[in-house]
Amino acid sequence: MLLSVERINVSYGRARVLSDVSIHVNEGEMVFIVGRNGAGKTTLLKTIAGFLSPEEGTIRFGSDKVNALGPEEMALKGVRYVFQDKRVFTKLTVRENIQLAAYAAGVSLSEAVDKIVQLYPPITRFLESKAGTLSGGQRQILLLGRALIGDPCLLLIDEPTEGLAAGIIEEVFKVLEMTRRKVSMLIVEQNLAVVRRLADRVYAMKEGHIVAEVNTPEDIQNQTLLEEFL
């Protein structure tokens, strides 16, 4: 088991946001989390990424207990968090965005650029453009590529297709498909079409709890089962 979250509780001040949440991700797996707004999906990803600390429960990465690690330490362990809202560094060029990730991962810039070009060849045209001028889809692909630099073990991806047009979602889907099995992924996603095409397993969340685990291909493809949770 690559990631194991065991009965964690997380609060913002006095407000309990996650209650008794347990999930796991195996090596090479693509696991999705679905649920309505406010269900606690982003909080769960942020807690695993090290931005929040659980008050109770345990998070294990491999055999290590990682409850107290911050996001920098988690990133260096190979856990990368891809924020929602396409948060690229808009004032830096695309190449400079990649450079920061390469610097942090200790790989050369040319190697890092090559890796992202392999995932999405059209990005070569934008390398010297400010990242703020990219479209939403291009930003998302840059973020995914940036997170993949340095061969991480686990990507935590928050709503990768949110706000994207259908054609662009297909581009993002291709990138996710290309990296499938090379790296484990835990993805928060509301677009059930994407979930059905890619998921190995799905967790459903409601009001800070895990309310279901859908782990058979038949159930994942079931047209009504997952919709109950949205």
Added chain:
Amino acid sequence: MIDTIAYGLTIGGILYIISIGLSLTFGTMRIVNFAHALVYTVGAYVLVASLSLFNGHFIAASVVAVLAVIPLAYLIERYVIRRLYGESIDYAIIATYAVLLIGVDAIKWIWGAIPIPLSDPVGKAWNILGVELPLYRIIIIALSICVFFILELFFKYTIVGKIVVAGLEDKEAVRSLGIKVDRYFSLVFVIGSCLAALGGVLYAPITTVHPYMGFQVLLLCFAVVLVGGLGSMRGTFLSAFALGMVMAVTGRFWGPAAETMVFVVMAIVLIFKPIEV
């Protein structure tokens, strides 16, 4: 009028050099740092002390004064500022103001409270269109422009600069890459403090060195930073020179209103472009 413009540019240059650290500290750490005025004052006093050590050699004494504030800046960052990350802005104001007050009392204890005048270190003037302008002021203007371009190059071409630019925009995203961005912000804090000390050094021969000199300049620097945009390096540069000119031109026609007019301009800017803290 030429001397008014030269005076405005001189004040603008000094305000820029002092304000850039204040602006970067707010931009990177979201902390309003009143202790910046203490570093500025200490810079001026160390200059006074070093001048006697170096037989009046201004450049050597200035270098010592700028470098001498590094340990002070480190201590303020490590033991005050770093504990205020993520806290309410009120705590930062109270804590750094307390540091300023303690520091000013320490200065009075060490050097006394009597103002110390310094003479023009260059002592030459250039004749521009029939007006004698002190060469020292022209050097200050040139130096502030050099500082601007050096900082531009630093933030554009070095990895540390790029990390800080990225961190100014989205600190969490930089952290998620595995970069301990607070270390880079600390470095920026020390650089900003050295520039504040440089401002104190440059302004000392124009005014007098006294324990409360930091209070006076601090309010002007806040006006510069607010008008230029919190954390905006280019905005701070333009704002410093614009407000320096406002001070100089107002002072030419109505001396007592020179500083007041800076805050009138600040108020007008805030009405049309309120800050988001």
